[in-house]
Amino acid sequence: MDWKVFARSILVITEKNMRIYYFKGPVVVFGLLFPLIMFLTFFIGRNLDLVLFFPGFLGMMLFFTASSVGPLITPWEKREKTYERLISLPVILESIIIGDLLAGAIFGVAITTIVFVVSAEFLHLPLMNAGLLAISFVLGSITFAALGTLLASPTTDNPSNIMMLSSLIRLPLIFVSGIFIPLSQLGGWEWILTSLSPLTYLVDLFHAALNGDAVYPPWLDMLVLAAVILVFIWCAKVIQKRNLVKGI
Amino acid sequence: MVLLCNLDFGKPRMYAIEAKNLRKSFGSVIAVDDVSITIPEGGIFGFLGPNGAGKTTAIRMLTGVLIPDAGSVRVLGTDVNTEPLTAKLKMGVIPENGTVYSDLTAEQNILITAKFYGMDRASREERAGEILARLGLTERRKDLVRTFSKGMRQRISIACAIVHSPPVLILDEPTTGLDVYSRRLVIDTVRHLNQKGSTVLLTTHNIEEANALCTTISIINKGKIVATGSPEKLKKTFDTSRYVEVSFDQPVGRELFTVPGITRAESWGDKWRVYTDNPDHAVKYLASIAERDHLTIVSIATSNPTLEEAFVKLTAGA
Numbered sequence: 001m002d003w004k005v006f007a008r009s010i011l012v013i014t015e016k017n018m019r020i021y022y023f024k025g026p027v028v029v030f031g032l033l034f035p036l037i038m039f040l041t042f043f044i045g046r047n048l049d050l051v052l053f054f055p056g057f058l059g060m061m062l063f064f065t066a067s068s069v070g071p072l073i074t075p076w077e078k079r080e081k082t083y084e085r086l087i088s089l090p091v092i093l094e095s096i097i098i099g100d101l102l103a104g105a106i107f108g109v110a111i112t113t114i115v116f117v118v119s120a121e122f123l124h125l126p127l128m129n130a131g132l133l134a135i136s137f138v139l140g141s142i143t144f145a146a147l148g149t150l151l152a153s154p155t156t157d158n159p160s161n162i163m164m165l166s167s168l169i170r171l172p173l174i175f176v177s178g179i180f181i182p183l184s185q186l187g188g189w190e191w192i193l194t195s196l197s198p199l200t201y202l203v204d205l206f207h208a209a210l211n212g213d214a215v216y217p218p219w220l221d222m223l224v225l226a227a228v229i230l231v232f233i234w235c236a237k238v239i240q241k242r243n244l245v246k247g248i
Numbered sequence: 249m250v251l252l253c254n255l256d257f258g259k260p261r262m263y264a265i266e267a268k269n270l271r272k273s274f275g276s277v278i279a280v281d282d283v284s285i286t287i288p289e290g291g292i293f294g295f296l297g298p299n300g301a302g303k304t305t306a307i308r309m310l311t312g313v314l315i316p317d318a319g320s321v322r323v324l325g326t327d328v329n330t331e332p333l334t335a336k337l338k339m340g341v342i343p344e345n346g347t348v349y350s351d352l353t354a355e356q357n358i359l360i361t362a363k364f365y366g367m368d369r370a371s372r373e374e375r376a377g378e379i380l381a382r383l384g385l386t387e388r389r390k391d392l393v394r395t396f397s398k399g400m401r402q403r404i405s406i407a408c409a410i411v412h413s414p415p416v417l418i419l420d421e422p423t424t425g426l427d428v429y430s431r432r433l434v435i436d437t438v439r440h441l442n443q444k445g446s447t448v449l450l451t452t453h454n455i456e457e458a459n460a461l462c463t464t465i466s467i468i469n470k471g472k473i474v475a476t477g478s479p480e481k482l483k484k485t486f487d488t489s490r491y492v493e494v495s496f497d498q499p500v501g502r503e504l505f506t507v508p509g510i511t512r513a514e515s516w517g518d519k520w521r522v523y524t525d526n527p528d529h530a531v532k533y534l535a536s537i538a539e540r541d542h543l544t545i546v547s548i549a550t551s552n553p554t555l556e557e558a559f560v561k562l563t564a565g566a
Binding site: 001002004005006008009012015016019020080081082084085087088089090091092241244245246247 | 272311312333336343356405
């Protein structure tokens with residue numbers, strides 16, 4: 001393996017994705033407007049403690065932004081017939097998966113950072129651990145960008161099919177991840193269900209970093225997110241490799 | 249089946265492309281069946297075949313786009329499946345219907361492609377300018393590709409494939425659906441690159457194009473290579489299809505042509521088409537019977553076998 005060429009291919013794919021896909025309609029709608037509307041729907045006019053719920057909102061924002069770019073790229077390129085050209089360039093499947101993932105992760109970090117900075121200015125948010133917050137941003141964005149890349153893997157050249165699948169999977173997750181009901185108030189089946197969602201661990205990490213009221217120890221949250229990243233990337237690779245073998 | 253043999257015994261030789269026993273099936277359909285090719289450096293090699301013959305599947309395996317069920321591919325000595333990054337650095341590829349990014353400008357498409365090959369900024373910009381000028385797109389370099397015609401998009405596609413001056417250029421149906429101007433530009437560019445040392449492999453179902461452009465042609469049908477050789481050699485494979493077309497000032501009967509050396513005769517309007525292995529002898533015979541029977545030859549012409557005839561015979565029933 002020529003690692004220099006591999007690293008270069010990842011960076012160029014990331015750059016290409018940033019130039020082409022950041023301003024596409026579905027990314028703006030599902031990545032920016034959607035979490036904002038969800039926030040307004042649940043929090044405005046309900047006299048909720050915004051500081052208490054802010055880690056959940058931040059988690060939801062990072063979740064939606066980071067996972068909104070990936071699902072669009074591969075189906076779009078298959079429809080436009082640029083995917084075959086891309087594979088014929090000095091790239092391998094891993095370059096494409098990681099390049100797509102990085103584009104989503106950078107988008108997620110950039111938008112969520114802006115939201116955090118603006119919110120911190122107006123809401124006077126507490127910040128218990130800046131380093132942990134930075135790690136949460138990085139791990140969370142990579143986790144959900146990997147989810148986006150995985151969602152793009154099934155065979156289709158119709159981006160709306162994947163966006164629909166993406167909504168079908170992403171929307172339920174925000175209701176079972178301790179965003180709207182703090183994890184500490186959950187029990188029984190709700191607790192079990194919540195512990196199955198990777199978003200739970202990101203929200204918990206944000207709780208630890210901002211308010212210091214996490215339920216799980218931060219190392220466990222980080223370990224789970226790292227494991228989920230590996231699983232998502234592995235699944236994306238298996239599915240996309242199968243597509244390459246089948247020629248679809 | 250090995251198509252071209254290295255005749256330089258004892259001297260190791262690098263092939264531009266060397267594929268061994270390639271096989272690919274989709275479900276129960278065998279798209280490519282045990283195809284082996286060795287393409288020496290420097291020529292223009294053509295894959296000719298009817299639609300669905302397996303040309304594109306073969307090309308996709310040669311370029312690392314599709315993983316073969318069996319077999320191996322080497323490009324300038326590098327295995328495409330085990331060392332894909334290194335192998336792909338040596339290639340420039342224009343996939344069938346493969347287009348460029350319509351949300352980028354012509355120039356951005358070329359520059360971003362050049363980055364994949366590790367070209368530095370100055371080289372990228374200089375080369376992009378050169379290619380855009382060569383392909384007649386300098387004035388449109390800042391325009392989004394989505395505003396381009398099919399021919400212009402194909403020219404950008406070619407620009408991207410040749411930006412790094414690849415030693416091996418692989419084109420899948422590069423001129424299909426193009427207007428005359430774009431088609432000529434594409435062909436000229438392919439010739440120019442070949443003259444500068446690139447080995448070219450192209451697929452086409454355009455027989456005239458293959459005949460005019462290629463130094464060696466493989467005819468592929470139903471996933472198998474059925475013949476390989478220079479265009480002239482392939483034509484001569486079917487010498488029996490050579491004929492003499494003659495018309496006399498008076499009607500003549502078929503029995504006139506029932507002589508040794510003439511395989512058959514067909515009436516074509518006021519002419520007779522006389523099939524023969526030896527047109528020279530047939531012309532002399534026709535002249536002699538004209539003199540003997542007091543006939544005047546109104547017109548006479550010999551026809552050599554065409555690549556199209558060879559193609560039709562080799563792919564009959566496709």
